[in-house]
Amino acid sequence: MKRHRMILIIVLIVLVGIGIYYGARVHFKEKLEADKPIVGEDIQEPQDPEEIRIGVDNYSNWHEVQNHNSIGEANAYAEKRLEKSYNVYLNRVFVDIGYDWDGIVFLPIRSIGEGLNWRIIWIPDKQMIQVVKGDEEAFVDVVNFFGKAYVSLDILAHVLNLDSIAIEDGKIHISEGDIKEWQQGIGEIKGSSFYIDDMKMTDAAYKLDEDIYIPSKIFAMSFGRIYRYNAEEGFITIDGNRVEAILIDGIPYSQLAHLEEIIDTADHSFSYDAMGNKGKKVEVVYKGPDKKRIALTFDDYIDAEVLPLLDVLDAHDVKGSFFIIGNTIDVNKDILEEIYNRGHIIANHTWDHLNNHSIPEDEFRGQLISTQLVIKKHLGIVPKYYRPPGGYYNSKMLKIARDIGLKTVMWSLNSNDASFDSKPAHITEQVLKNLSNGSIIVMHTKRKSTIEALPEIIKKARQQGYEFVGIDALIP
Amino acid sequence: MNRRKKDMMKELRKIFMFENKKFIMLLLMIAALMLSGCNQDTPALEENNEEPLQSVNSEAKGLAEDLLKRSDWQVESLGFEDTTVNRLAITAKGVLYAQVEGDIYEIQSKEQAVSISEGKEITAFHIVELEEDNEAIIVAGGSNGEIYTYSTAEKSWQKAETDTFEAPISIISSSTAGDIYVGQSSTLGGGLWKSQDRGKTWSKISDLTVRGITVHPKEADVIYIVDKLAYLSTDGGNSFIKINTVANYGVLVHPIQSDAVYHAFSIGVETTDIEGNISSYLRFYLEGSMTKLQLNPIDVNEWLMGFWDFPSGRGGLYYSGNHGTLWSQIGGDLKDKLVLDIAYSNDASVAFVATRDNGIWAVNLSALRNN
Missing domain, CATH: 2.130.10.10 (YVTN repeat-like/Quinoprotein amine dehydrogenase)
Incomplete structure (x- = not known):
């Protein structure tokens, strides 16, 4: 009797367990369906469905759904927060974009302060900026938005002793001191596209009297050079050299010939036309095909601290993909070469790691092109892949990346190694728990926890039959 | 039907006729475990339904005294909805004054707010x-x-x-x-x-x-x-x-x-x-910037702070009971309201909070401390 009772109890427990399992599966499946993002709404993809390829229709697990949704939500939210924007003109010259957040207008302090010859000194520990000019100094509490410091218009006016501020028609005109007269562009003006090495630098190049004029700032930025606008004196410099410029619609333009006197362009080709984009597909990829192949990707800066990471990858014979921030590549060119020579993929993570929602379009082009060119200078290759910092992108950015010849690569699996308290065990668990066919795993370059977690991740993933590949093997 | 089958049928009858109490207990335990696993939500500060204690200080005066006649609240609007309130101050008698878009209002009670600034x-x-x-x-x-x-x-x-x-x-x-x-x-x-x-x-x-x-x-x-x-x-x-x-x-x-x-x-x-x-x-390790900081006038360890992340539009009022070392966000309707000023009532039992575009709020600190 007792034995029968025990058998029955076990049978019933098994039945209950099966019921729970199937219930959970149905529930999960329903959630998965319900939470599937609607492409075109969540992350404002390009409108033309023929023009886009997004690897989001093959979710394998709950993490991938959450990952995609959270990126979509963050992007939609960023667009909303940046909806009320102002083009900011300092002494009649366009310098940057400001935003209305909760009824307060915020402006980027660096571009305006430096234009008026204030020294802008960032104090990272206290998230403050010190401004100094002659005997005057002040400390300014700033609002950080992805590496760019903003300050309220009121505080800015007060700290920099601005003479006058006028807000009208979505523009903010700041006047300070004697405003110098610029030579204005006159005659027949025709805006066209301008390319460097087949990468579109701008859609607003002009031909005036048979001379080609390029927005001076974008040209300088594309080469990673230091551009300065001196609003007090009314001129611009590139790497400290004054450049002749005229003003068209509030933007300083310089003749290509004059720019080439300062920047050596011998190794580059230029073209100029009115074609607009070249009609290639816009690419944004979250994961690879449904095969047992996965990619480890590493974002951000490189320096000597990356070497232990390379050693771990070498020891396990894994090819990684590095999305590198451009502005420190020159001083770490040996590390760049080391990464490349060890067989890893080199990719673009923009020049300054800003949230590119918030900067002018042409500046975004400069962020991508300068990183392409500095990699080309040191390795002789041009990256094919780009990852937006923080995962922030919109349809304009996708098209600009496309025009530069870059595929936008996101991730399907976030290792969470960027959290400051992330431990190797957390990273290992997070990755192994959510692995699936075609996973693109995001990690970061200079994290001890990541390096410690990798051997276990690689070993266990291989035991599950996965092969580690570079992203070039996942993305056609 | 052989004996084994008969025994099994008997057992099944016992189970479905609720004769086997041990088995029913087992099923109930499984169900309880499943339910406890489903309910993972930790109650937020504002959602605690425990009966808050009355203020231990009997010196609450004026508006604070009026508000504390009821104990079943934690965060409450005092009006001026959709309006920016820049500054607050409270008299020794417990009358609240508020600077509301260029006017000064005298607030004697929740229902009685009068502009006194005469244009x-x-x-x-x-x-x-x-x-x-x-x-x-x-x-x-x-x-x-x-x-x-x-x-x-x-x-x-x-x-x-x-x-x-x-x-x-x-x-x-x-x-x-x-x-x-x-x-x-x-x-x-x-x-x-x-x-x-x-x-x-x-x-x-x-x-x-x-x-x-x-x-x-x-x-x-x-x-x-x-x-x-x-x-x-x-x-x-x-x-x-x-x-x-x-x-x-x-x-x-x-x-x-x-x-x-x-x-x-x-x-x-x-x-x-x-x-x-x-x-x-x-x-303070929070996302954003401070918009206001106020110390409890009778307990230096208790601080209230407005904190706001302008790019994301998130933040609100934060509470620290340990001298600013750790902060908890005060939730409820005050969540994601931009705090411009904070005034403690004389006995520190109530905090009054001025917000951008969202009027004035009262926070029942006595209830909050008990949480």
Whole structure:
């Protein structure tokens, strides 16, 4: 009797367990369906469905759904927060974009302060900026938005002793001191596209009297050079050299010939036309095909601290993909070469790691092109892949990346190694728990926890039959 | 049917006729385990339905006393919905005054808020208690540099003669000795003015532009001012020296434990002694910037803070019971409201909170502490 009772109890427990399992599966499946993002709404993809390829229709697990949704939500939210924007003109010259957040207008302090010859000194520990000019100094509490410091218009006016501020028609005109007269562009003006090495630098190049004029700032930025606008004196410099410029619609333009006197362009080709984009597909990829192949990707800066990471990858014979921030590549060119020579993929993570929602379009082009060119200078290759910092992108950015010849690569699996308290065990668990066919795993370059977690991740993933590949093997 | 089958049928009958209590208990336990696993939500601060205790301090007066007649609340709107309230101050009698888009309102109770500013465009105000007369005067600054005084007993305004700039008055404060200070900082210029006759006459004592004034609660001649930098005077404002701190957000000194002087900046405070020598630095690890910091007047360990991340539009009111080391967000309807000012009731049982575009709120601190 007792034995029968025990058998029955076990049978019933098994039945209950099966019921729970199937219930959970149905529930999960329903959630998965319900939470599937609607492409075109969540992350404002390009409108033309023929023009886009997004690897989001093959979710394998709950993490991938959450990952995609959270990126979509963050992007939609960023667009909303940046909806009320102002083009900011300092002494009649366009310098940057400001935003209305909760009824307060915020402006980027660096571009305006430096234009008026204030020294802008960032104090990272206290998230403050010190401004100094002659005997005057002040400390300014700033609002950080992805590496760019903003300050309220009121505080800015007060700290920099601005003479006058006028807000009208979505523009903010700041006047300070004697405003110098610029030579204005006159005659027949025709805006066209301008390319460097087949990468579109701008859609607003002009031909005036048979001379080609390029927005001076974008040209300088594309080469990673230091551009300065001196609003007090009314001129611009590139790497400290004054450049002749005229003003068209509030933007300083310089003749290509004059720019080439300062920047050596011998190794580059230029073209100029009115074609607009070249009609290639816009690419944004979250994961690879449904095969047992996965990619480890590493974002951000490189320096000597990356070497232990390379050693771990070498020891396990894994090819990684590095999305590198451009502005420190020159001083770490040996590390760049080391990464490349060890067989890893080199990719673009923009020049300054800003949230590119918030900067002018042409500046975004400069962020991508300068990183392409500095990699080309040191390795002789041009990256094919780009990852937006923080995962922030919109349809304009996708098209600009496309025009530069870059595929936008996101991730399907976030290792969470960027959290400051992330431990190797957390990273290992997070990755192994959510692995699936075609996973693109995001990690970061200079994290001890990541390096410690990798051997276990690689070993266990291989035991599950996965092969580690570079992203070039996942993305056609 | 063989014997084994018969036994099995018997067992099944027992189970489904609820004869086997042990088995039913087992099923119930499985069900309970499943339910407990499903309910992972931790109750938020505002969702705690425990009966909050009444304020242990029986000295709540006026508006706070009125609000604490009920104990079943934690965060409550006091009106002015869809309106920005810039500044709050409370009298010893517990009457709340609020600067609401250029007007000053007197709030006696939740239902009774009356504008008293008679059309004046007010940019700053401060309450000076007059103990001997059992009344208070309100010193208010106007948008064109005017200085007014309002007697709460006589309910009338007086305008003072001043040589302030034709620009908004930035800040007003007073010492326990009755000296009143007005600060101004504008593109036209600024300075610090002092009155020693309850705001009737004013004299300029410094050309430094001033956005913040704090008078030491126990040393009436020690005055801290902030504008682009922070300064200290030990002689009633006649001379100032620069304080070696980058914090220029505002200065706080606790009325009882006044040895430490807290210099606020966007993400923390630097602490100095009374003479401005830095003794410690505390950073708050929250996303965004401080919009207001206030110390509990009877417990130096309890701080309230407005914090806001402008790019994301998130933040609200935060509470610390351990001297600013750890912060908890006060949820409910105050979540994601931009806090502009905080005023404690006299017994610190209620905090009044001014917000951008969302009016005035009361927080039942007695209930909050019990959580």
